[in-house]
Amino acid sequence: MRTTPFTLGLTGGIGSGKSTVAQMLATHGAAVIDADAISRSTTAAGGAAIPQILAQFGAAFVTADGALNREQMRLHVFSNPQAKAQLEAIVHPLVGQQIADQAQAHSAAGKACIVFDIPLLVESGHWRKRLQRVLVVDCSEATQVSRVTARSGLPADQVRHIMAAQASRSRRLAAADTVLCNDGMGLPALAEMVRQMAPQFGL
Incomplete structure (x- = not known):
């Protein structure tokens, strides 16, 4: 008899290593639903959100290949804060439906654990x-800045600006059932921590 999969929420600030932890959980048999990737797909060329974006904002906000003109939208949102809510009202229901569809498919396939990789889990x-447990991947803010500047080339002040727009570290930790501290360790040590945690999540 097939059992209901364990539902694990996974979140963490930029540069925390959340995506790496998601990949490691997948190696232990978890199905990972990446909300960020789904969101990006809705606004990519031919994405499900494009017809509504075109109707709401106009042709200037869609590129020649049929994707969201991100730079144009960024400038528009900066000068018109209401536009962010308008865009989210288009994208969020589509993302929610795709997450639900993927979860149903993974459940039907008999997956023991479904990991919901949700960057804005705490804010939403x-x-x-909807989750049995929330796992927060945590590290110091200094570590976040150094990792993101190293991998992306963004200046430190821009990284801090991105961090300021996310839930605070203390708010994420307050929402956690389990915390994985990913500070000052290499990938082998992180993989071992994930291996030790995996049985808690039905893996």
């Missing part, structure tokens, strides 16, 4: 009640 109040 509806996720907590």
